[in-house]
Amino acid sequence: MKAMMLREFGGLNQLKLEDVETPVPGSKEVVVRLKAAALNRRDLLVIQGRYPGTKVPAIPGSDGAGEIVAVGDEVYDVSIGDEVIINLGLNWGNDMNKKRAEFTILGVPTNGTYAQYVKVPAESVYSKPSHLSWEAAAALPLAGLTAYRALVTKGKVKKGETVLIPGVGGGVATYLVQFAAALGAEVYVTSSKEEKIEKAKTLGATGGVNYTADDWVEKLEKLTGGIDLSVDSIGGEVFNKLLSLGKIGSRIVSFGATRGPTPNLLLPNMYVKEISVLGSTMGSQQDFADMVKLIEEHKIDPVLDEIYPLEEVTEALFRMEKGENFGKIVLTIPQD
Structure with a gap:
């Protein structure tokens, strides 16, 4: 062969x-x-x-x-x-x-x-x-498979929840948008390219923000009112942003860290809001x-x-x- x-x-x-x-x-x-x-x-x-x-x-x-x-x-x-x-x-x-x-x-x-x-x-x-x-x-x-386990098995997404998918564009992220929308969630994304945000909307996303803007977190918080479930593959400094965006009792599922470890991890945001952080692989x-x-x-x-x-x-x-x-x-x- x-x-x-x-x-x-x-x-x-x-x-x-x-x-x-x-x-x-x-x-x-x-x-x-x-x-x-x-x-x-x-x-x-x-x-x-x-x-x-x-x-x-x-x-x-x-x-x-x-x-x-x-x-x-x-x-x-x-x-x-x-x-x-x-x-x-x-x-x-x-x-x-x-x-x-x-x-x-x-x-x-x-x-x-x-x-x-x-x-x-x-x-x-x-x-x-x-x-x-x-x-x-x-x-x-x-x-x-990675998207399904992170979103459903670990993230336990529910109909009507607000879901954030940072860095849309890769294979897992596009499935996350499609799966979350199919299950009745309100989906938001981030990207450095406006065209990727627009493409995500055609897959079922409600909206998104460009993370190259200095105030992207504030824009997203105003747009969503807070996030119930973030499914993240970026890590780095973005992880602290996800903690700040999370509602009380929200969840963050991590299946990757393309930007490496999170510096100065803001643990108070996690325990004061009672945010659950879960790892997922395959x-x-x-x-x-x-x-x-x-x-x-x-x-x-x-x-x-x-x-x-x-x-x-x-x-x-x-x-x-x-x-x-x-x-x-x-x-x-x-x-x-």
């Missing part, structure tokens, strides 16, 4: 298209012929050798969708020919509330989806929602199943940015690294 191989760490040009051996399923595994794959920021860290536990040679890529072409001897719930999306979380365990120490993500150290075929546990495949294209289905797993099998059900029930279409052929993955990664995208960047996989 054809695959983008990573044989040494460094710049994004390290990925090379090679002919490698097609995987064979173990007794409880399936092989999926991929129709499309999608990019995640994790892929950048893997290629640069900055992701914990990364080893080479390997095939990166965590998101994918395709057709089952081979099944193991002890696989009974899925069949050859099934159209599926892949849950990239491996070895979560039976406790929905927390993952096991052995939890890993598809795509280094396990060979991933930048390839024509991928081998995964049979329990990791779910039926592709019929209204989704292959490209849209491939864009769903990591970002959709999600369980139940989260994934519930996320797919939400997508199907509300006929949600993932937001796609640009679509590249597999052999142009380097150009796609550069676009993501620059933060130029709004929504998910997707790869089409050659079928011959």
